[in-house]
Structure formats: C-alpha cells, structure tokens
Amino acid sequence: xxxxxxxxxxxxxxxxxxGLDEDEYARILEILGREPNLLELGIFSVMWSEHCxxxxxxxxxxxxxxxxxxxxxxxxxxxxxxxxxxxxxxxxKMESHNHPSFIEPYQGAATGVGGILRDxxxxxxRPIANLNALRFGDPAHPKTRHLVAGVVxxxxxxxxxxxxxxxxxxxxFDPAYNGNILVNAMTxxxxxxxxxxxxxxxxxxxxxxxxxxxxxxxxxxxxTMASAEFAEGTEEKRPTVQVGDPFTEKLLIEAxxxxxxxxxxxxxxxxxxxxxxxxxxxMASKGGAGVELDLEKVPCREDGMTPYEMMxxxxxxxxxxxxxxxxxxxxxRIFEKWDLDVAVVGHLTDSGRMVIKMNGEVVGDLPIDPLxxxxxxxxxxxxxxxxxxxxxxxxVPAPEDAGDALLRLMATxxxxxxxxxxxxxxxxxxxxxxxRPGGDAAVVRVHGSGRALAxxxxxxxxxCEADPRRGGAQAVAESWRNLTAVGARPLALTDNxxxxxxxxxxxxxxxxxxxxGMREACEALDYPVVSGNVSLYNETEGKAILPTPVIGGVGLxxxxxxxxxxxxxxxxxxxxxxxETTGHLGASLxxxxxxxxxxxxxxxxxLAAERRNGEFVRVQIRxxxxxxxxxxxxxxxxxxxxxxxxxxxxxxTLARPAGDNPPxxxxxxxxxxxxxxxxxxxxxxFCEAAHGAGVSAVVIGRTGGESLDLPGGQPISLDELRRAxxxxxxxxxxxxx
Amino acid sequence: xxxxxxxxxxSNCDRDVMVALGQSMGSDPIMVWHKETSFETVDLIVLxxxxxxxxxxRSGAMAANSPVMREIIHRAENGVPTLxxxxxxxxxTESGLLPGVLMRNADLKxxxxxxxxxxxxxxxxxxxxxxxxxxxxxxxxxxDGNYFADEATLDRMEEMGQIALRYCDPKGAAIENxxxxxxxxNIAGVFNESKTVLGMMPHPERxxxxxxxxNDGRGxxxxxxxxxx
Numbered sequence: 001x002x003x004x005x006x007x008x009x010x011x012x013x014x015x016x017x018x019g020l021d022e023d024e025y026a027r028i029l030e031i032l033g034r035e036p037n038l039l040e041l042g043i044f045s046v047m048w049s050e051h052c053x054x055x056x057x058x059x060x061x062x063x064x065x066x067x068x069x070x071x072x073x074x075x076x077x078x079x080x081x082x083x084x085x086x087x088x089x090x091x092x093k094m095e096s097h098n099h100p101s102f103i104e105p106y107q108g109a110a111t112g113v114g115g116i117l118r119d120x121x122x123x124x125x126r127p128i129a130n131l132n133a134l135r136f137g138d139p140a141h142p143k144t145r146h147l148v149a150g151v152v153x154x155x156x157x158x159x160x161x162x163x164x165x166x167x168x169x170x171x172x173f174d175p176a177y178n179g180n181i182l183v184n185a186m187t188x189x190x191x192x193x194x195x196x197x198x199x200x201x202x203x204x205x206x207x208x209x210x211x212x213x214x215x216x217x218x219x220x221x222x223x224t225m226a227s228a229e230f231a232e233g234t235e236e237k238r239p240t241v242q243v244g245d246p247f248t249e250k251l252l253i254e255a256x257x258x259x260x261x262x263x264x265x266x267x268x269x270x271x272x273x274x275x276x277x278x279x280x281x282x283m284a285s286k287g288g289a290g291v292e293l294d295l296e297k298v299p300c301r302e303d304g305m306t307p308y309e310m311m312x313x314x315x316x317x318x319x320x321x322x323x324x325x326x327x328x329x330x331x332x333r334i335f336e337k338w339d340l341d342v343a344v345v346g347h348l349t350d351s352g353r354m355v356i357k358m359n360g361e362v363v364g365d366l367p368i369d370p371l372x373x374x375x376x377x378x379x380x381x382x383x384x385x386x387x388x389x390x391x392x393x394x395x396v397p398a399p400e401d402a403g404d405a406l407l408r409l410m411a412t413x414x415x416x417x418x419x420x421x422x423x424x425x426x427x428x429x430x431x432x433x434x435x436r437p438g439g440d441a442a443v444v445r446v447h448g449s450g451r452a453l454a455x456x457x458x459x460x461x462x463x464c465e466a467d468p469r470r471g472g473a474q475a476v477a478e479s480w481r482n483l484t485a486v487g488a489r490p491l492a493l494t495d496n497x498x499x500x501x502x503x504x505x506x507x508x509x510x511x512x513x514x515x516x517g518m519r520e521a522c523e524a525l526d527y528p529v530v531s532g533n534v535s536l537y538n539e540t541e542g543k544a545i546l547p548t549p550v551i552g553g554v555g556l557x558x559x560x561x562x563x564x565x566x567x568x569x570x571x572x573x574x575x576x577x578x579x580e581t582t583g584h585l586g587a588s589l590x591x592x593x594x595x596x597x598x599x600x601x602x603x604x605x606x607l608a609a610e611r612r613n614g615e616f617v618r619v620q621i622r623x624x625x626x627x628x629x630x631x632x633x634x635x636x637x638x639x640x641x642x643x644x645x646x647x648x649x650x651x652x653t654l655a656r657p658a659g660d661n662p663p664x665x666x667x668x669x670x671x672x673x674x675x676x677x678x679x680x681x682x683x684x685x686f687c688e689a690a691h692g693a694g695v696s697a698v699v700i701g702r703t704g705g706e707s708l709d710l711p712g713g714q715p716i717s718l719d720e721l722r723r724a725x726x727x728x729x730x731x732x733x734x735x736x737x
Numbered sequence: 738x739x740x741x742x743x744x745x746x747x748s749n750c751d752r753d754v755m756v757a758l759g760q761s762m763g764s765d766p767i768m769v770w771h772k773e774t775s776f777e778t779v780d781l782i783v784l785x786x787x788x789x790x791x792x793x794x795r796s797g798a799m800a801a802n803s804p805v806m807r808e809i810i811h812r813a814e815n816g817v818p819t820l821x822x823x824x825x826x827x828x829x830t831e832s833g834l835l836p837g838v839l840m841r842n843a844d845l846k847x848x849x850x851x852x853x854x855x856x857x858x859x860x861x862x863x864x865x866x867x868x869x870x871x872x873x874x875x876x877x878x879x880x881d882g883n884y885f886a887d888e889a890t891l892d893r894m895e896e897m898g899q900i901a902l903r904y905c906d907p908k909g910a911a912i913e914n915x916x917x918x919x920x921x922x923n924i925a926g927v928f929n930e931s932k933t934v935l936g937m938m939p940h941p942e943r944x945x946x947x948x949x950x951x952n953d954g955r956g957x958x959x960x961x962x963x964x965x966x
Contacts, residue, residue, distance in 0.1 A: 156847050160878070161788040163749020247747050247791025339746065426849045426878045428943050429786075431753040434950070445948070560948065 010041050018045035024376060031370045039308045039356065039364045044371065046274035046312060047281060050536050053375040056502035057534045060515045064529045065522045070491055071530055072196060078119040078270065079189070080530025081196055082492045084556050086449050089193040091125035094133070094186035094457070094496040094552040096535035100241040101183040105150025110158040110244040112185040114316050117162060118270035121253050122319070124197040124260050125189025128430060129444045130159050132169035132185050133457040133496065133550045137178030139413050139732055144173070147181055149733065154244075155185070156424040161246035162253070165433050166425035167442035170457055173413040176465075179540025184496040184533075186552040188455055190446060197260060199279075200286035201267030201322035201348060208280065208291065208346040209328065211335045212252050212318040215276070216301035218242045220312045248317040248340070255338040256319060264327035271318040277311045279320040280346075281354065285372040287322075290351035295358045299341040307356060307363045322348060382508035388466050391586040391600035393666035402668055403713030405594050406638045407724045409669070412593045415635055416728035438647070439565045440485040440631050443557065452560035454488035456553050460634065461546035463602035466587040468513025469520075472549055473605040476521035477673060479553035481631040484614040485676060487563045487621035488555030490525065495532040495551055500544025502536045510547035511536075517605075518549060524607035527553070562622050566630035566640075568648030571704030573627060574683025575652060577637065578690060578697045579613050579675030580606075583662025589635045590669035602671075609674040616695045617676050625680060632675040638668040640677045641701075642708055646722055651705035657698045664712045679703060738966040740766035740781040743809065745800045745828075750786035750942065754822065757942035758783065761958035771803045780965040781818050782809055784825025786878070786940060796839060796881040797827030806832055818862055818965065819934045820957075823879055826926070826936030835927055835936045836894060837886035842879070843919025849878040851951070852917050854902040854925045854939055855909050861932045862964045864901065866956035872909045873902075873953040875939040877917060877925075882938040884920035884927070891921060901935055902926035 015025050018041055028036055028044050036044065046052055054061065066074035072089055073081035079093035097112025109132075117127050132155055137144045159166045164187070218241075259265060267287060269279040276298070284291045295310050305313075323331055328344055335342035349355070356364035399405035409415055422437040434452060435443025441456035458479040464471030476493065483490040495518065500507040522528060538545045557563050585591055586600025620626050628648065632640045638654075645652050661667050680686045683699035690697035707715040740758055744751045751768065759765045766783070769776045789800035800806065806828070813819040813834050821829040829835040842848060851874050856867040867873070886894070894900060902925040906915040911923040918938075926937030941954025 160847055160849075160880075161747070161749075161791065163787060245791070247788060247793065250747055250749065250788070423850050424847050426847075428849065428876050428878060428940070428949075429749055429753070431750075431756065431943050431946070431949060434948055436950075 010035055010038055014038065014041060018042065019049060020045055024048060027374055031367060031374060037364065039311060040366055042308050042312050043277050043364065043366060046277055047371060048375050051273055052278055054534055055376045056378050056380050056536060057497065057511060058377050059379055060512055063515065064519050066528050066530065068492065068526060068528045071528055072193065074530050075532060077198055078122045080492060080494055081123065082530060083193055084446065084451065084453065086451065087193055088446055088449065089191045089196060090453055090554055091120050091123050091189040091191050092187060092494055092552065092554055093119050093531040094184050094494045094550065095119065095533040096496055096498060097183045097185065098181065098498065098535050098538055101151055102181050104241040105147050106154040107241050107243050109151040109154030109183050111242045111316055112183050113155055113158040114244045114246065114249050115272050116185045116187045117164065117249060118272065120187040120189035121256055122197065122268055122270045123191065124195050125191035126257060127164045127187050127189045128432065129188045129442065129455060130164050130166045130185065131455060131457050131552065132166065133459065134169065134171045135177045135182035135548060136173050137181065138175040139173050141178045145733060151183055152421050152424055158244055158246040160426040162250045163429050165427045165429050167427050167433055167444060168437050168456060171418050171421065172461065174461065174546060176546045179543060180538045180545050182498050182545065182548055184550050186457060186494065188453060188554060197265060197268050199267050199269040199283050201283040202287035202289045203266060203348055204350040206266060206322050206325055206348045207328055207344045208348065209321050209323055209331055209342065210298060210318065210345045211342045212340055213245060213248050213315055214299040214301040214341055215310055215313045216315045217305065217309055217313060218315055220309060220314065242314050242316050244316050251338040251340055252317055252319065255335050255340055259331055259334050262330060264323050264330050266322040266324060268319060268321040271320055273314065275313050275315065281368060281372065283322060284348065284354065285368050290349035290353050290368065291346060292349050292355045293346035293357065295356060297343050297345045299343055307358050311356065380502050380508045381505045382512045383505040384509045384513060385468055388599065388601045393583040393585050393662045393670065396585045396591065396666065397595065398663060398665040399594065401713045402665065402710045403716045406642060406710065407716060407721065408594055409589060409635050409639055410642055410721060411724040411728045413728065414589065415639060417726040418729060419726060420729040420733055434560060435486055435563060435565060440482040441488065443486055443563050445560050450559055452557040452563060454483045454486045454555040454557060456482040457550055458482060459548055459550040461548045462587055462592065464514055464547040464549065466600065466602045468510045468547055469517035470602050470605055471547065472514035472517025473521040474602065474673060475549055475551045476518050476525065476527060477605050477607065477610045478633055479551040480525050480527055480610065481614060483553050483555030484618050485629045485631040486565065487618065488557045489618065490527050490553055490555040492528050492530045493551050493553045495529055495549060497534045498538055498545060498548040498550065499536050500539045507544055514547055514549045521605065521607055525611055562624065564621055564626055564629055566628055566644050566647055568644050568650040568652065568679060568703045569627040571650060573679040573681060573703045574699050575701040575703060576678050576680060576683050576686055576697050577675065577700045578617060578678060578695060580609065580696045581662065581667060581670065581672050581675065583666025583670035584672045585666050585670055588669060588671045603673050605673050613674050613676065613695050616690060616693045617678065625686065626678045628679045630677045632677060634671065636669045636671050638710060642721055644677060645708055645718060646725060649718065650703055651707045651718055652701055652703050653705065653709040654701040654711060656711055657700060668710065738762055738962055739779040740783060741769045741776060741779040742766050742783045742785055743769050743771065743805055745771045745789035745803060747789045747791050748785050748787035750822065750940065754783055754785045754942040757945040758958050760945065761955065761962045769805060771805045774804050775808055781961055782812065784821040784828050786823030786825060789824055789828065797824060797831040800828045801831035810834060813934055816933050818961065820863065821936040822940055822942065823938055826938055827881060829934060829936040834934050835929055836890055837884055837927065839881050840883040840885050841881050842883050847880040848917055849876065851876050852939065853905050853907050853915065855905040855911060857900045857903060858898055861928060863935045863957050863960055865964065866960040870909060872905060872907065874944065874951055875941055875954050876943045877939050879938055882918040882920065884924045886921060894927065897930055899928045899930065900924055901928050902937055
C-alpha cells in the first residue's frame with residue numbers, strides 16, 4: 001500500500017480546511033512527487049502556517065538590526081540571548097496568545113505564559129520574570145469585563161504557581177480590540193553565558209527523548225487557528241485551546257535545568273505551536289539531520305490516538321531533546337525523580353527525511369529541508385497609511401480647569417492605576433524584585449551578583465494607527481526611555497507584532513511602516529532586536545485591531561544600588577523637565593479622552609534627542625544626582641507629575657517657566673517625546689549641567705504639600721487624585737453586571 | 738545551628754527562605770526532598786511557600802501526606818522548632834500540627850502585596866527579636882489565607898497565647914479594613930500550644946534585605962538563630 005493511500009483520502013476540501021491555497025498545495029505535490037496523506041497534509045499545514053513560517057512578515061523582519069557586541073544569539077532560536085557581564089546571560093522573548101485568549105481567556109492566557117516560559121528555559125535559563133502586554137476592547141463592550149477577569153486570573157494562576165514573578169506590563173482598552181484582544185507574554189531568564197542550549201541536533205542514531213506531560217487531543221491545529229481571521233461561531237473553536245498545568249511546568253523547569261547541568265543534551269526544543277511536528281522538524285532541520293519517530297512510544301493521555309493527532313497535538317508542558325548516546329538512563333532518573341513522563345520516541349538519522357512510524361509501519365515520510373526551505377515567503381502588496389495633518393495646539397480647545405482635565409485623564413481606562421491587576425500576580429517570589437510593578441520599568445536583581453536587569457513592555461497603538469512609522473519608532477524609543485528612567489542601559493529588545501489581515505494592502509502597509517520606524521529607532525539607539533513573534537489576522541468580521549507592535553525591552557544596571565524609581569522622595573526638591581516641549585497634542589490622550597477626538601498626527605520622534613537626553617539622564621542617575629525620575633508619555637507632563645506625587649505620597653507645585661511656551665493646556669498635556677521629569681536638590685546646577693551636554697532642561701516646580709497645584713487650575717488633593725486614579729478599575733471589575 | 742528547608746514538588750519559595758535563613762545563620766540550611774523518609778538531625782525545620790503538588794486537591798493537603806511529613810510530624814511533636822510560611826502554614830494545618838484551616842480568600846482572588854501585621858507576643862523562639870505589639874510590614878502572596886477555626890478553639894488559642902500575628906493597619910490597629918483575606922480575628926500567624934511550631938501567611942523571607950525595600954522579616958530568622966545556636 002502506498003503512503004498516499006494510507007488513511008483517509010486528501011480531498012480539495014481537506015486542503016482548504018488546512019488553510020493551504022492552491023499554489024501551496026501544488027508545491028507540496030512537487031516536493032513529495034505524490035499526493036500527501038492526511039497526516040502529511042496536516043504537517044505541511046502547520047509548518048507553513050503564518051504562525052510557524054512568518055510567510056507574510058519575513059521579508060520585513062529581515063530589515064531589523066539584530067547585531068551588537070553583547071548579542072549572543074539573535075532571532076531564530078527559541079529566545080534571544082544577550083551578555084550581561086560577570087559570566088551571565090539574559091534570555092528573553094515575547095509571544096502572543098491572542099486568539100486562544102479571546103476564545104477561552106483563562107486557559108488562553110495561562111498557556112501563553114507557559115509557552116513563553118518554556119521558550120526561555122529551553123535555552124538553559126532559569127526564568128526570573130514575566131511581563132504581560134494586554135489589549136482589551138471598549139470597557140462598555142459586554143465581553144470586556146469577562147475577558148479582563150479571565151486573562152488576569154489565567155496569567156496569575158499560571159505564573160504564581162510556577163513561582164516566577166510577574167513584574168510588569170501594560171494594559172490598554174480600545175474598541176478596536178472588541179473582537180480580538182491581545183495577550184502578549186514575555187519571559188526573562190538568567191543563564192550562564194557559556195551554558196546556552198540550542199535546538200540544532202545532529203548525529204545519526206542519537207536518541208530523541210520526550211519528557212513532560214502526556215500527549216492529549218487538545219490544541220490540535222492551534223497554529224492554524226492563530227493564522228486565520230475570526231468569524232461568527234469562533235466559540236466553537238474552544239476545543240482547540242490548550243489547557244495549562246503550571247505545576248507540571250514547574251517540575252519540568254527544575255528537571256530540565258537539572259539535566260542541563262550535565263553534559264547529556266545535544267539539542268532541546270519545547271513542544272509549542274504544532275507540537276511534536278514543529279519541534280522535531282526544527283531540531284533536525286537546524287542540525288541538517290533526519291528523524292525517525294516511533295509514535296507508539298509517545299506517552300499519550302488516552303487510547304486510540306491517531307498519528308495525525310499525536311503529531312499535531314498542542315498539549316502543554318512537553319519537551320523534546322536529542323541526547324548524547326548512553327545518557328538516556330541519566331535523563332530517565334532525573335525526569336522520574338520529578339514524576340514526569342519520559343520516553344525515547346525515536347532517533348536521528350542521516351537521511352534528511354522525517355519518517356514517522358506507528359507500530360513499525362511508516363505512516364508519513366517527508367523531506368526535511370525542502371519542506372522548511374520551500375516554506376512560502378510573500379511580498380504582499382502594501383499601501384501606506386494616509387498621512388494625517390498636524391494639529392496646532394492653538395486649534396485645540398483648552399479645558400476650563402486644568403486640574404479637572406487631569407483628574408479626568410487619571411481616571412480613564414488607559415491611565416487609571418492597574419493595581420487591581422498586578423496585585424493578583426505574585427510579583428515578589430524569588431525575592432529579587434527590587435523595582436515592583438507600577439514604575440517605568442521593573443527591576444530584578446541578577447541573583448548572586450550586584451547587577452540588576454530592568455524590563456518593560458511598550459507600545460502606543462493609537463500612534464501606530466495615525467502614523468505607523470512614527471508609532472513604530474515611538475514604541476522603541478519609549479521602551480528605551482523607560483529603561484533609562486530607572487538607571488538602566490538598554491541592551492536589546494524582543495518584539496511582538498500584532499496586526500490584522502496581511503492580505504489587505506492597508507494592513508500590510510501598517511506592518512511595513514511600523515517595522516520601518518522600529519528599524520530607524522533600533523539603529524539610532526543601538527538597541528537590537530534579538531527575538532520576536534508575529535501575530536497576524538487579528539480581525540473579526542473584517543475589522544482589524546489597531547496596529548500594535550509591542551516592544552519588550554531589557555536593560556542592565558551595573559550596580560543595583562543606583563537604580564531609582566518615579567516616586568517623589570521629599571518636600572523642597574526642584575522638579576526639572578528634561579527635553580524639549582512643543583506641546584504636541586495630535587493623537588494625544590487629551591484629545592481622545594477629554595475632547596473625544598481621534599485625529600492628528602502623533603508626536604515626531606527625534607532619535608538624536610532621545611539618545612542625547614537619555615544618556616545624560618542615565619549618567620545623572622548613576623552618579624546619584626537624582627532622587628526620582630519618570631519618563632513622559634501618555635498624558636504628558638501633568639500626568640507624569642501626578643503619578644510621581646501619588647507614588648511618593650508627596651504633593652508638588654508646578655509653575656511655567658518664563659519665556660516661549662506653548663499654550664498652557666498643550667504644555668501640560670502635550671505628548672512630546674524624549675522627555676523626563678526628575679527631582680533634584682539643586683535645580684539650577686542640574687540644568688546647567690544639562691545645558692552643557694546640549695540637553696534642554698528647565699525647573700518647573702517644587703515638591704511638597706498634600707496637593708498638586710497646577711497653573712490654570714484649582715489645587716487637587718492627593719486623596720482626590722488617588723481616588724480618581726485607583727478607583728476606576730476595581731469599580732469596573734467589581735460592578736455586578 | 739542546623740536547619741532544614743523541605744522541598745515539595747511545587748515549592749517555589751524554598752530558595753528564598755534558604756537565602757534569608759542562610760543570611761542569619763552564616764551558612765546554608767540543608768534542602769530535604771519530599772520523598773525522604775528520614776534526614777539528619779536539625780535544630781529547625783522550615784516548610785516553604787509555593788504550590789506543593791500544585792495545590793490541586795486543597796492547599797497543603799497532599800503535602801501533609803507526603804513521605805517526609807511523617808518524619809516532620811514526629812519531630813515537631815517532640816519539640817523540634819518548625820516554621821511554616823504560606824503554603825508551609827497550610828501544610829501545618831492540614832497535617833494537624835496547628836489548629837484551624839486556611840480557606841479561600843474572602844474576595845476569592847489571589848492577593849500579593851505588602852501588608853502590616855502586629856506581633857502579638859515577643860515571648861517565643863520566633864518573635865523574640867520583636868516587641869510585643871510591634872507592627873511589621875511584610876508581603877503576603879496567596880489565594881487561600883483566610884484563617885478559620887471555631888469560636889471555642891479561637892478563644893482557647895487566645896487564652897494560651899497561640900496567636901502570633903494579626904493583620905493590622907500601619908499604626909497597629911487590627912481593624913477589619915486591614916484584614917486582606919477575611920481571616921477570623923485578623924489572624925495572620927499561629928503557634929501550637931508549646932509555641933515550638935509557627936505557621937504564618939506573610940512571607941518574612943521576602944523582606945529580609947533592605948535592598949528589597951524592607952527588612953522587617955529578618956527578625957524571625959535572627960531570633961531563631963539566636964535561640965537555637
């Protein structure tokens with residue numbers, strides 16, 4: 001019996017159901033020289049899905065800078081690796097779990113955390129921090145509250161149990177995410193710089209070992225689902241969402257790290273999207289080897305699973321590794337100590353083929369390189385987003401009372417305090433979190449060293465929508481600034497590019513524009529991309545999300561004692577505004593949330609000024625000159641100062657300096673980039689030093705009192721400000737629906 | 738002084754407490770695997786925080802029946818000082834070494850934040866470095882910290898001086914608003930009758946280092962080292 005004849009016949013309908021188009025199917029026929037059977041079709045389908053192949057984005061991703069002297073491993077592996085000195089490396093990546101989280105928020109978000117943790121410890125790193133960038137729909141949408149509750153519980157449920165602190169992230173609300181929320185999870189891990197593990201494996205006859213949870217029928221075709229638009233009836237896809245088991249993940253982390261301390265492992269790969277298929281292909285393809293799998297040896301959760309189901313299952317908490325011959329018993333002892341399943345499920349060959357057997361019978365036989373190399377790469381048509389006109393500050397109405405406008409902004413869904421969320425995450429386990437959630441960047445000590453890592457996730461989707469290129473650059477710049485604001489030297493970033501359907505030229509134009517802006521900023525700031533993930537088809541019934549290229553940044557603080565935060569520390573200090581203020585109100589939160597307008601171009605990003613200002617601030621922090629520092633972003637100067645006052649429980653009085661200023665409301669709420677607010681003992685001396693470095697700086701107020709006194713408004717007591725800022729989210733979440 | 742930190746599958750504060758205790762001891766405690774049925778003689782046993790066995794049945798319930806617990810129960814009953822933190826506290830109540838139970842938090846959510854506790858008595862191995870009535874700032878991080886025992890048991894525990902810590906406001910008042918999880922009588926930590934076993938929900942090991950923005954937890958470890966060395 002020929003292979004093609006085994007199992008059910010492949011029909012045109014089956015091809016379409018596997019998300020493959022005619023061209024792609026023709027290429028399959030050419031590669032195989034025959035018709036595929038259903039198992040083989042399924043494997044092509046997942047390997048060539050957008051999720052696994054990056055077929056629409058590859059051309060553009062290649063333009064991003066990925067090199068720097070401290071980069072140990074850039075994109076292409078499970079996670080990026082950078083040298084952080086003293087023999088240590090930071091290993092990190094961000095990944096989306098958008099579609100599953102919309103369908104089943106708890107498990108979708110939980111398994112998103114589990115998956116990204118595995119990407120990091122697969123490389124030999126102990127995960128030391130998690131972050132999450134979340135985007136939800138309009139708070140008034142009937143599903144939003146349920147999705148927020150489920151996603152937050154899922155992230156907490158997984159991360160808390162695994163015992164990795166969830167230290168930071170971001171949350172936005174916008175009607176554009178009503179039918180398509182974004183759940184982007186990032187993990188940062190710590191490894192010895194000379195003990196990094198990769199997926200490439202070669203060596204004919206070497207054993208392929210499976211470890212972790214048993215394989216079940218869950219998550220089959222998750223990667224294909226993540227590569228298609230949503231339509232009515234998406235809830236029916238719930239069975240394709242995987243179920244997470246954080247306890248098993250914790251055991252798997254410990255067992256893998258224990259095995260990695262020996263010399264047994266040649267190559268290792270977690271079973272994530274497309275499970276056993278993708279992991280075995282990846283290892284063999286990178287190592288130039290062939291693979292033979294004996295599926296009857298795969299630990300299964302239930303009887304009667306078919307080869308198709310086993311190869312495409314996305315059951316969680318599973319690892320695949322190639323061991324040195326003779327090390328099987330060592331591995332078995334370690335995994336059994338941790339009560340995990342372990343089995344030799346095949347071996348490497350030198351045939352260059354993947355041969356899948358079940359009880360000795362060949363059920364699939366595919367060439368590895370042609371399949372990987374022939375994976376489609378598209379140069380999809382793209383049209384640039386129409387440019388929006390700049391808005392002059394004078395054309396934007398001023399509020400009657402600046403304080404009222406500030407109170408209103410501080411209580412909006414985007415700017416309101418997110419304590420309700422991060423207090424459900426264990427952000428202190430491992431006892432190295434020195435900069436907790438709520439600051440510009442979280443700071444986690446490098447255990448056993450005097451150093452610390454700063455980390456943050458950033459994106460301003462409304463800027464990306466208004467001008468993808470500026471928005472892409474701004475996301476990178478804000479990430480760089482947030483790391484700088486705690487005293488860290490930004491080293492590298494991971495990106496998570498969330499967009500709509502790339503087959504639409506205007507969506508592809510957003511993707512191309514954002515990547516272009518990111519590239520410019522990465523180059524200007526020496527801030528390379530070392531890992532990333534692309535999530536496309538984030539659309540429901542033809543409506544796309546806002547373009548959302550999330551940047552996950554990591555920076556290094558050489559001496560952890562020098563890090564600072566954004567809380568005002570004592571009364572009587574000078575408040576200094578660093579950076580140029582032109583009062584840019586286009587695409588600002590003031591415009592959107594106070595005036596109800598979504599127009600205008602976003603702020604320009606002057607990358608030279610970013611670099612100059614940031615480097616000056618970072619040196620001042622290192623030298624101990626600043627008592628607090630905060631990056632200026634959403635809501636501008638007034639919002640930043642309010643956040644600093646609340647964090648320190650100390651008031652402040654703000655006064656506009658003499659001279660050329662934009663209109664008061666633009667000065668207070670404009671969102672010009674490359675700016676920081678800092679507090680110092682001697683404002684004049686600080687400004688003089690800044691001017692000497694070519695950096696604009698001006699004293700704009702003093703700390704002290706129990707209220708915030710803005711020009712052009714009544715003083716606002718800190719209590720009132722806190723109620724506004726902290727009140728919205730708990731009230732929203734705990735309202736009886 | 739010798740100390741043992743017990744490692745259950747799913748423990749995740751084992752290293753944290755090893756570091757904090759080791760800092761006070763000047764040497765590292767030994768780590769004891771849950772499958773051990775005996776281990777060397779030690780002066781102190783610590784059950785760390787985490788999610789032992791995933792807490793899938795009921796927090797601490799499976800750990801209470803693990804091989805190593807038979808030995809620990811035996812030793813604790815014979816007076817070996819035993820400290821259970823968070824999940825360790827849950828294991829101690831599940832195994833009957835401490836009275837009461839820890840139920841799901843009153844608002845049903847996991848909660849992680851700094852809270853204040855009042856030291857109810859300085860008359861113990863564990864709290865001798867504090868003043869009675871002193872307020873400490875220590876984090877909690879749990880889903881099941883809602884302490885419950887019937888009124889008669891609570892009355893008797895109060896009488897015997899078995900209440901170690903109570904949730905309070907920053908000024909030391911054990912008021913309802915300062916109770917993060919619905920615990921009976923704001924109880925955050927309890928002793929056995931002989932005060933050789935302490936279970937507490939807050940994590941002293943997480944604030945035992947000024948770099949972590951607080952040092953209030955260190956007194957527990959220092960007191961134990963002083964008493965047991």
